[in-house]
Amino acid sequence: MIDLGVRGLSGENKIQLAAKFDDFTLAVNLDLPVRGVSVLFGPSGCGKTTVLRAIAGLAPQVRGVVNIAGELWQDEVTFVPSHLRGVGMVFQQPSLFAHLSVAQNLQFGLQRTPESQRRVRYEQALDLLGIAALLPRKPAQLSGGEQQRVAIARALLASPTLLLLDEPLAALDAPRKAELLPYLAQLNRELNIPMVYVTHAMDEVSQLADYLVLMSAGRVIAQGDLASTLARPDLPVQFAEERSTILDTRVVELNADFHLTRLAFGCDGSGGELWVPNKQHQLGQAQRLRIMARDISIATTDEAHSSIVNRLPAQITALLPTTHPAHVLVQMSVHGVTLMAQITALSQARLQLAVGQTVWAQVKAVALL
Ligand SMILES: Nc1ncnc2c1ncn2[C@@H]1O[C@H](COP(=O)(O)OP(=O)(O)OP(=O)(O)O)[C@@H](O)[C@H]1O
Incomplete structure (x- = not known):
């Protein structure tokens, strides 16, 4: 049995995960703030997506404790199914419904949450992501960056407890990426929805992160607020260039x-x-x-x-x-x-x-x- 070391769970966003795949072992212990953007940063294959999927309840083979904003989603005996966790997810590919218009895609997000529990207004999401003019179009009539903005708005309109973003800009070219980054930064300032954001691009980290988790080979190498983590003198050699x-x-x-x-x-x-x-x-x-x-x-x-x-x-x-x-x-x-x-x-x-x-x-x- 893998020792999860589950002790002293006092904070609100405690995530302790362990898994053993063929040639990959995951053992992470995260203590994420309940507000702002927490970025998981590390090289390809270090386990970032697996952590995100486990938080979302999409990786039942990953054992551990997921305790978000005081709610226990997973431990040795509990496993809250994904659709009851109240997470919003945004992936590298926008995954919009191709046969529906932008407006209809957004309605889909909105209807996931009863009116009394909605914390993000429709107009607010349109405004924050600058997509009001796109409402009648179908996804095929949008650029990659526009599609991703719609996908983010759709996720937000479900008023998630936590927004999980898995390399949302990775499929975009540099100009589209530069266009979308300020929208993401604005979301963090305007909405009180914590985000966990996966990337291996340092420009995204330094622009968006409040809290930074450096991962390597299935482990957490360092974590803390952005400025003090990037300034650490003991950053291991693979992250030293980022100091x-x-x-x-x-x-x-x-x-x-x-x-x-x-x-x-x-x-x-x-x-x-x-x-x-x-x-x-x-x-x-x-x-x-x-x-x-x-x-x-x-x-x-x-x-x-x-x-x-x-x-x-x-x-x-x-x-x-x-x-x-x-x-x-x-x-x-x-x-x-x-x-x-x-x-x-x-x-x-x-x-x-x-x-x-x-x-x-x-x-x-x-x-x-
Ligand atoms: N269900 C699974 N079964 C077997 N191996 C898995 C499974 N899920 C993930 N892995 C392995 O775990 C390792 C970490 O994968 P993961 O996708 O989490 O990394 P990542 O840091 O997100 O990488 P990237 O930046 O390339 O997306 C990889 O070696 C992957 O093959």
């Missing part, structure tokens, strides 16, 4: 002369500022950024003649080893906001960096999310 700082910033200046936008971050925007290329920004707008640890270099003086625009005064708070001995992680505080740079141990020695020292963090590239 980064996530910054929530606000647009404070639009510079037309150089086509740049100035972003402020930290408490009340007083933590520091970064210039990024213009991208239809609006003053006051919130903007999430991802800065890869390898894209920050360090100088011990203010290199006024450097071409790097973004130089932030910072204090070193920790020097940490990584999984590769050639590299060192330099953790720094910029007015209380933590930034992380990955440099070589050689540079650390040459610059004689030490905890407490004031340095200049030079940001080479910033990904706007």
Whole structure:
């Protein structure tokens, strides 16, 4: 028997799963927040879909405990059937009813939940996913991205307790994907429906996740809130390239002369500022950024003649080893906001960096999310 280690189930979204297939063993223990987007991220075949299917009640061969929002869906003696779990599912392929119009497909979702229990209004779903103009069309008359938006709206209209999304953007080309991502981010902000989202695309993770679960070979390698999980110095080698700082910033200046936008971050925007290329920004707008640890270099003086625009005064708070001995992680505080740079141990020695020292963090590239 597989030891599930089912102990101390105190939180509301506790998921402990175990399964043994031919050459694959799953043993995961998840503690997901009851709000926001939890992303399961990992390489192909690591077990993400199996976890999602088990949460949905579609993988009876996976044993364990599924306890969502205080409701026990599965344990050693209980197995609530899938249709009674109140989950919405969105897959890689939109799976709309081809013979029905968009409006009829949406009605199908709506009718799954009695009126008194509906938490998502029809107009709200149309609006959130921008599909009002598509209502009379049949799925064959929609682009892949439009079909997926309809599929998401249909799932939402059933007012699920939990929305499960299995690589919903994987079948789309880059422009369609870029078109759909903001809709997903908006759903998270506007609706109080927690989502578990499976992907192996890091751009989706950093744009959507509140909580991140890193999986490898049927196991959970790390889990926690997005920013602190991506910043962990002990990320195993297969995730080390993803090490980064996530910054929530606000647009404070639009510079037309150089086509740049100035972003402020930290408490009340007083933590520091970064210039990024213009991208239809609006003053006051919130903007999430991802800065890869390898894209920050360090100088011990203010290199006024450097071409790097973004130089932030910072204090070193920790020097940490990584999984590769050639590299060192330099953790720094910029007015209380933590930034992380990955440099070589050689540079650390040459610059004689030490905890407490004031340095200049030079940001080479910033990904706007
Ligand atoms: N019912 C099953 N019987 C046998 N093996 C299974 C079963 N379900 C899943 N597996 C195996 O479990 C492993 C994990 O599969 P899963 O689809 O969960 O991975 P994944 O991380 O979602 O991969 P991908 O990103 O490619 O979709 C695979 O090796 C798969 O073949």
